[in-house]
Amino acid sequence: MHPMVKPALRRAWRSLRCVQFGITPAHAVVVSPVDPGTGELLALLDGTRGTELLRAEARARGLPDGHLEALLGRLAAAGLLADASNGRPGKPGSGAGSGAAAGAAAGAGAGATVRDPLRADLASLSVVHSEPDRAVRTLAARxxxxxxxxxxxxxxxxxxxxxxxxxxxxxxxxxxxxxxxxxxxxxxxxxxxxxxxxxxxxxxxxxxxxxxxxxxxxxxxxxxxxxxxxxxxxxxxxxxxxxxxxxxxxxxxxxxxxxxxxxxxxxxxxxxxxxxxxxxxxxxxxxxxxxxxxxxxxxxxxxxxxxxxxxxxxxxxxxxxxxxxxxxxxxxxxxxxxxxxxxxxxxxxxxxxxxxxxxxxxxxxxxxxxxxxxxxxxxxxxxxxxxxxxxxxxxxxx
Ligand SMILES: [Zn+2]
The missing domain is CATH 3.40.50.720 (NAD(P)-binding Rossmann-like Domain)
Structure with missing residues (x-):
């Protein structure tokens, strides 16, 4: 898994310990409290790192064991978590057997195929549905x-x-x-x-x-x-x-x-x-x-x-x-x-x-x-x- 915070939602800090993802009331989510170490970890959740590497980053910041998992759990519960590896063609278990669907996962982030015409639609689906891989599955199911x-x-x-x-x-x-x-x-x-x-x-x-x-x-x-x-x-x-x-x-x-x-x-x-x-x-x-x-x-x-x-x-x-x-x-x-x-x-x-x-x-x-x-x-x-x-x-x- 390459966890990331759904990139479709804009991020803004309401205070030093409170961050808001998204703008419109229908889909915006506030996460609080967020300590400085967690804030740094949040910034690394862009889909470019696997969980092992993220765990090492957390340790390097003096965060206790299990901190990363707890953060990912909070984000998943808030519907904010996506898995960038879902969007990578050829990845096993991506649920996106077709090239188009896999490429379409681009909207979700790191594994992006920038020329995919449904990239924006996938990003929209990622806002609508809270489960990490639901957007990719939904688009493929169409x-x-x-x-x-x-x-x-x-x-x-x-x-x-x-x-x-x-x-x-x-x-x-x-x-x-x-x-x-x-x-x-x-x-x-x-x-x-x-x-x-x-x-x-x-x-x-x-x-x-x-x-x-x-x-x-x-x-x-x-x-x-x-x-x-x-x-x-x-x-x-x-x-x-x-x-x-x-x-x-x-x-x-x-x-x-x-x-x-x-x-x-x-x-x-x-x-x-x-x-x-x-x-x-x-x-x-x-x-x-x-x-x-x-x-x-x-x-x-x-x-x-x-x-x-x-x-x-x-x-x-x-x-x-x-x-x-x-x-x-x-x-x-x-x-x-x-x-x-x-x-x-x-x-x-x-x-x-x-x-x-x-x-x-x-x-x-x-x-x-x-x-x-x-x-x-x-x-x-x-x-x-x-x-x-x-x-x-x-x-x-x-
Ligand atoms: Zn009737």
Missing amino acids: RALRVQVRGAGRVGAMVAALLSAAGVGTVEVLDSGRVEPWETAPGGLPAEAVGERRATAARRVVRRWARGGTRAGPTGGATGQGDGRGSPGLSLVVVTPRDGLGAYVPDPVPAGPWITTGTPHLYAGVLEATGTVGPLVLPGGTACACCLQEELTDREPVRPRLLAQWRSGAPHPLPACDLALATAVAGLATAHALAFLDGDLPASTGARWEVSLPLLEWRAERLRPHPDCPCGAARGGEGERASAAGSAQDTMAG
């Missing part, structure tokens, strides 16, 4: 994941690109028709894709951003055709319909197979200058599209009549979609998706975040499972939510 993005408009194409760029191994994109000029966006479908099949264009974007062996679908490319059913092996479905109505008022019919197969799915979209991220549906654990529809009908009995009119006829020929709003929605939706895929339950779990132009104040609405919905979430409660989170982690580990 390569085994398979995510389906349904809808390749501004939001969907960008979500697919971001997931691919973030190291998700397989990103499938389902859509039909051809790219319209107003669907292009920086980070999404490029201008030269206008007139091309949406699925083909999205596949190229996914491939372009693939990191070290990322695949763009089971057939070597983002799939353009889908049977609409939840297929086994999917870690997550991201529902990003080009007409944001399908995200704002999720349709229970296409969601049916995802509920049956227990496939987690996340809705995101832009509808008439309002952007939404969520809900993330954990089947049987949190409110689903059908729960939502039942709940809204209870609240507003005229709802089914409105819905029938909104959904009737051909899709809206030109859905309103602000470029910057679509980009924000795509970015946030992808962050929620990644948090879930990495084993956490983000704030969109059973809730929807909504933002409208021009004031852009994000607000959240918790969505209650409906007792009449066959998905059973109303009877499941927190226990099932927790088990659904567990299955996400199982997927990650597999």
